[in-house]
Amino acid sequence: MRAAAVLGLLGALLVLTGCQREQRRFSEVAPASGRPDRLRASGFNPGDRQAPAEFRNPYERNAWAAAEGKRLYAAFNCIGCHANGGGGIGPPLMDPAWIYGGEPVEIYASIVEGRPNGMPAFGGRITDSQAWQLVTYVQSMSGLLRKDVRPSRSDHMSVRPSEQSGTSERRKPPQ
């Protein structure tokens, strides 16, 4: 009886996560509670304090969001400063090194709040959903997303290995 319930639950979970990949979200309502209240630029915790709970990207398993993010990445001129991930004015986003951190919440903060050495703050110009879609795409550039979620090949002149082949030495993609 209990085993059946557990199995049922597991099945439902599988179905749910499976569907999420293809799920399109057109609603502009923030999927999570929006801007996390505590942004951290360091993993150190003086005085042995507890690290704040991790803030997850609501689109982490959503391939459509990653593709949307890729479109927005061009539309909002991220491409002009970061190229297709290799960088230019701004740092590369396809490599395993991060200045301000590669956790979804940290990437979110970089995009929405800006960074002092020339990263413009896009908060106010893009919606919260768009910000998370951009986070999803940025995660995919260095292979931080599951392979089936990463965007497929570009339509334009091929200038970089596809996001499909991205790897990151620093963090494993979520299982």
Add this chain to the structure above:
Amino acid sequence: MTAPRPATLAVLGSLLALLAAAASRRTLDAALADDGQWVRPAKDLAATRYSSLDQVTAANVKTLRLAWSFDLGVERGEEAAPLVVGDTMYVVTPFPNVLYAFDLTRPGTVRWKYEPTPATEAQGVACCDVVTRGAAYADGLVVFNTLDAHTVAVDARSGREQWKTRLGEIARGETMTMAPLIVGDKVLVGNSGGEMGVRGWLTALDLHSGRLAWRAYSTGPDRDVLIGPGFKPFYTFDQGRDLGVTSWPPEAWKIGGGTVWGWLSYDPELDLVYYGTANPGPWNAEQRPGDNKWTATIFARRPATGEAVWAYQVSPHDLYDYDGVNELVLLDLDLAGRRRKVAVRPDRNGYVYVLDRATGEVLSATPFGHVTTTKGVDLTSGRLTYVDAKKPELGKVVRGVCPAAPGAKDWQPSSWSPRTGLLYIPHQNLCMDVEGVEASYIAGTPYVGSATRMYAGPGGHRGLLTAWDPVNARAAWRITERFPVWSGTLATGGDVVFYGTMDRAFKAVHARTGEPLWRFETVSGIIGQPITYRGPDGRQYVAVLSGVGGWAGAIVSAGLDARDASAALGFAHAMRDLPGATPKGGRLYVFALP
């Protein structure tokens, strides 16, 4: 006898002040006339970068050795020229634009250091590394531009700031990277940001107050461009009213580029200042049908008022980011049996132009690099002829576009030796594949609309030093280099030419033959401007900054990831092996004979 009245005293006082000013001007003139100094990046107003100093010769340069060096503490592209005035050397670093004064009587010691603390956000709108091309000296002041679009004047003795003027807005993508040119009491400066939808201008500031005297925009109505009744362009395609508006789609000139980030020169006899304007924006040319005046144009103006006297559009409706900002070296040459006052310009589009500098007439335009994008310059109409098959298109990849976006030659300045009659042109040999993409304008972000990927041109070498004979319009000799030669060159009275390479070599070659004479390994690649001077001890010194970067070296200085061929606007792809050849750095080197 009565006591002198206050008015008399005041008159006496101002007389004394005038006398003092005249005296200081005289010592200044004496100082500027001394060929042992280096008071502006291009050495003289004609921009020859030639020094008559001849202790160091082709025969003895092989014994040249390090005299002293100094770590500048900034490891970005070091493009600046050191200045030497009297017994002091001045060096300005890339962002955060620290100005150092070195005491040449005690080599290697810092007299003072001035920090302008530019806004850190400026780094986000600097297209091609956070460089500066140096300072200029006049009348007791060292003047330079900061990345966040200010011009500052610093007292040359004390290092105290005399004035600081804000000229542009980084929020709109404006930065300043060029070195000012000082003509009389005017400081001439221009903006950068051609990849950010910036509207270009040249501005004159009063040397002593920093107040704005005039501003000449590169696009827009004639009154903004300072085009008036005295404007006499040589060719018909440059004639007409408000071409800076009518050669654009509606409103596009407001974000159309034509920035002024390169070199200026000045002819005191004709009283004309010469300079060029940069590429039109966006790179995607389908978004801006028309000639796009006055981008990629050479201007001659009056320094006192800014009034335009002539203009010549070098690359009308530019398709490839061929900025028209390279140096204009002012020479008097015998051409076809006639003495002509000319301006020689090795342009980004791959041609060496010899122009009559009084009228703007093109006397010759000869390719000095590999060119597939154009067929030449029609000397009757003055127009550059484009090759249809190489025109970039939206959504189509065009291959074998040569020269690539940085041109056959970028900002890196040439030198001229009156002894050899040769112009020493440092340059590159790059081609690219290009695809047009839609560009959307968002203030303060890039406005480019082009996907590019660069690679070495024919021969496989990416750099060249070409010794060019402008009279016979041909190369006398060439040296090939593995990487683009992104440093300036220096020509001396000892028939030695100096230049640096991105793989860390500072080199001396014979000015007549190009024969290699000497080399020195520096800490990082060299993209700076070598200079020479006579020290307080009477000996000749040669100085250069080492520190790779700039657009060509951003792969190292900004740590780019070249798996993406479009990194650094496609330049990183051509420089994938640079990280293996040099680390970053920022060091001043000074050499002398033993």
